[in-house]
Amino acid sequence: MIRLEGISRTFDVGGRPVRALQDVTETIAAGEHVAVMGPSGSGKSTLLNILGCLDRPSAGSYTLDGREVAQQGDGELTLVRRNLIGFVFQFFHLVPRLTAQENVELPMVFAGVPPRERRDRAAAALASVGLEDRATHRPDQLSGGERQRVALARATVMGPRVLLADEPTGNLDSASGRQVLDVLERLNASGLTLVVVTHDFKVARRSGRVVMLLDGRIAKRVAASHVQEIADVLAGEAR
Amino acid sequence: MSGRDLLAFALRALTGHRLRSALSLLGVAIGVAAVVLLTALGEGARRYVTQQFESLGSNVLIVMPGRVETTGGVPGFGGVPNDLTLADLEAIRRGVPSVSRIAPLAVGTETIAFGDRRRQVPVAGTTRDMLDIRHLTVARGDYLPRETGREPAVVVLGQTVANELFPGLDPVGQVVRIGAWRMRVIGVNASRGVQMGTNFDEFVIVPVATAMRMFDRSSLFRVLIEVRSHGELDQAKAAVEALLTARHRELDVTCLTQDAVLTGLNSILGALTLALGGIAAVSLAVAGVGIMNVMLISVSERTREVGLLKALGAGRRQVLSVFLAEAVMLSGAGGVVGLAVGFVAVQVLIGFYPGLPARPPLWAVVAASVLSLLVGAGFGVLPARRAMRLEPVAALSRR
Numbered sequence: 181m182i183r184l185e186g187i188s189r190t191f192d193v194g195g196r197p198v199r200a201l202q203d204v205t206e207t208i209a210a211g212e213h214v215a216v217m218g219p220s221g222s223g224k225s226t227l228l229n230i231l232g233c234l235d236r237p238s239a240g241s242y243t244l245d246g247r248e249v250a251q252q253g254d255g256e257l258t259l260v261r262r263n264l265i266g267f268v269f270q271f272f273h274l275v276p277r278l279t280a281q282e283n284v285e286l287p288m289v290f291a292g293v294p295p296r297e298r299r300d301r302a303a304a305a306l307a308s309v310g311l312e313d314r315a316t317h318r319p320d321q322l323s324g325g326e327r328q329r330v331a332l333a334r335a336t337v338m339g340p341r342v343l344l345a346d347e348p349t350g351n352l353d354s355a356s357g358r359q360v361l362d363v364l365e366r367l368n369a370s371g372l373t374l375v376v377v378t379h380d381f382k383v384a385r386r387s388g389r390v391v392m393l394l395d396g397r398i399a400k401r402v403a404a405s406h407v408q409e410i411a412d413v414l415a416g417e418a419r
Numbered sequence: 420m421s422g423r424d425l426l427a428f429a430l431r432a433l434t435g436h437r438l439r440s441a442l443s444l445l446g447v448a449i450g451v452a453a454v455v456l457l458t459a460l461g462e463g464a465r466r467y468v469t470q471q472f473e474s475l476g477s478n479v480l481i482v483m484p485g486r487v488e489t490t491g492g493v494p495g496f497g498g499v500p501n502d503l504t505l506a507d508l509e510a511i512r513r514g515v516p517s518v519s520r521i522a523p524l525a526v527g528t529e530t531i532a533f534g535d536r537r538r539q540v541p542v543a544g545t546t547r548d549m550l551d552i553r554h555l556t557v558a559r560g561d562y563l564p565r566e567t568g569r570e571p572a573v574v575v576l577g578q579t580v581a582n583e584l585f586p587g588l589d590p591v592g593q594v595v596r597i598g599a600w601r602m603r604v605i606g607v608n609a610s611r612g613v614q615m616g617t618n619f620d621e622f623v624i625v626p627v628a629t630a631m632r633m634f635d636r637s638s639l640f641r642v643l644i645e646v647r648s649h650g651e652l653d654q655a656k657a658a659v660e661a662l663l664t665a666r667h668r669e670l671d672v673t674c675l676t677q678d679a680v681l682t683g684l685n686s687i688l689g690a691l692t693l694a695l696g697g698i699a700a701v702s703l704a705v706a707g708v709g710i711m712n713v714m715l716i717s718v719s720e721r722t723r724e725v726g727l728l729k730a731l732g733a734g735r736r737q738v739l740s741v742f743l744a745e746a747v748m749l750s751g752a753g754g755v756v757g758l759a760v761g762f763v764a765v766q767v768l769i770g771f772y773p774g775l776p777a778r779p780p781l782w783a784v785v786a787a788s789v790l791s792l793l794v795g796a797g798f799g800v801l802p803a804r805r806a807m808r809l810e811p812v813a814a815l816s817r818r
């Protein structure tokens with residue numbers, strides 16, 4: 181599903197290059213559930229943004245679902261984001277003036293889905309995250325966990341192949357976090373490829389395998405059951 | 420993204436900031452209202468003048484001594500013109516068959532007195548034909564005799580003069596003094612009010628030769644000619660000019676038709692209306708800057724939202740349209756409000772000046788409406804392009 185080869189991303193900060201990613205090579209099969217860990221500033225978000233075609237690598241090749249997307253134009257990338265990728269963020273990023281229902285409809289608005297079909301699909305997506313009775317609520321009338329589930333409904337309503345989540349539970353209490361995780365696992369079980377950036381070992385343990393970034397490079401790959409090894413490395417880093 | 424979705428999305432964004440939206444909309448509203456009101460004023464003046472002229476009759480030819488360029492109204496510098504005399508008038512009456520009526524006009528100012536009441540008045544000398552040419556009516560008594568030969572010492576008073584000199588009295592049959600002349604009042608004109616800036620109710624009318632002697636004039640002020648039909652006007656004008664050229668050995672008179680004067684005035688007042696509208700339209704450009712400012716603020720506040728929209732699959736064009744739609748809706752709504760305010764203001768104006776046929780010309784209403792939309796589109800482009808160019812990551816990373 182995803183093939184990264186020699187991916188680098190360099191930012192120019194005040195004339196000095198900052199290497200956020202260096203020579204990252206990784207393959208993620210369809211239906212996999214991968215957790216990405218690493219200390220703050222190690223390049224996790226940068227990696228996820230490149231996977232989500234929100235950002236372009238400075239070098240390397242990125243093949244998504246059989247097509248090279250690293251050097252495609254804006255128009256193609258828009259279509260990739262619209263149809264193949266779902267994104268959820270640590271800070272939910274719901275549009276505050278729109279209701280839950282309208283937030284979920286938003287991707288379909290841009291895709292030109294007719295209003296009636298849009299309503300039905302959004303209602304179904306909200307129901308699938310257990311929020312059918314929150315459809316007319318605005319984000320400020322929802323709890324953090326509910327907001328993230330609305331965001332999940334929105335990310336999946338276009339039927340993407342890949343779901344990318346940047347610290348989706350980072351801003352939630354543990355009960356809400358578990359609910360969000362339940363939804364993620366259910367989506368993964370139904371065949372969606374899942375990449376989750378997290379600091380939380382409990383989250384990482386529920387994935388299939390864990391990739392650890394250090395200073396923009398992949399430093400370690402372990403099965404989820406061996407996430408303790410990553411904890412040890414990170415503890416060593418912190419010291 | 421359908422047009423309807425676009426409008427709905429833009430409307431949501433605008434109503435999220437009611438005060439800010441209302442204020443930037445106000446600028447456009449003022450501009451459009453100003454265009455409507457000022458052009459209505461200019462157009463009202465134009466219609467007013469046209470009406471005044473049309474009340475004169477459309478088949479009237481006016482002859483005046485001296486050469487005057489008809490459209491500009493600036494006197495030319497020829498030699499001293501020959502007098503325009505009553506003999507000329509008689510020659511025209513006999514020599515130009517399409518003339519149906521012809522009346523002389525001599526004017527001056529004199530003091531009129533009855534008993535110990537006296538008053539300075541404009542005096543017009545003419546003949547009976549003036550009554551029909553100018554569609555005047557006599558309220559009481561009779562008008563002047565038709566003939567210009569041996570003239571009786573009679574006078575016709577305007578309404579105001581009659582009321583002031585003879586309060587509660589019937590003036591007809593009384594004898595008044597005009598300067599050194601004693602004259603018998605034979606009639607009182609019906610009130611005509613102010614026309615062409617002159618209050619005819621303040622005039623007194625005497626036989627033409629009397630007036631010329633009274634003011635020691637050798638030349639008439641004007642000769643008014645009524646032609647049988649409007650179609651014969653140009654031909655009659657040519658005939659009158661030819662006849663007077665032959666009599667004076669040069670063309671030293673000016674023949675004006677209503678049409679020529681009206682066309683000149685119309686174009687001057689039309690240009691005035693256009694200028695007023697143009698000045699008002701400038702305020703629309705100022706309003707556009709206000710909209711641009713508000714949209715720039717909106718874009719920078721919603722940087723994250725733009726990033727999100729792109730992450731959700733919104734294309735560059737769609738982001739551009741969202742922000743453009745907001746700007747156009749702002750200015751369009753301003754335009755609608757401005758039209759409403761403008762039309763109400765025109766009604767208020769008419770309430771104060773019922774005689775002024777003020778009404779905004781259609782072109783001004785259409786131009787103001789179109790312009791208000793264009794202002795939004797034009798000044799909305801820069802902010803919308805800025806939104807379109809935002810990189811999704813950079814936009815999202817800000818908290």
Ligand SMILES: Nc1ncnc2c1ncn2[C@@H]1O[C@H](COP(=O)(O)OP(=O)(O)O)[C@@H](O)[C@H]1O
Nearest residue numbers: 191193198200219220221222223224225226227
């Ligand atoms: N838009 C940017 N401009 C400049 N530097 C950036 C930008 N985004 C990320 N970086 C830098 O790249 C590095 C990796 O950042 P990021 O991927 O956000 O790390 P993480 O998500 O693992 O905390 C950091 O040093 C960060 O400062």
Ligand SMILES: [Mg+2]
Nearest residue numbers: 224225226346
């Ligand atoms: Mg991060």
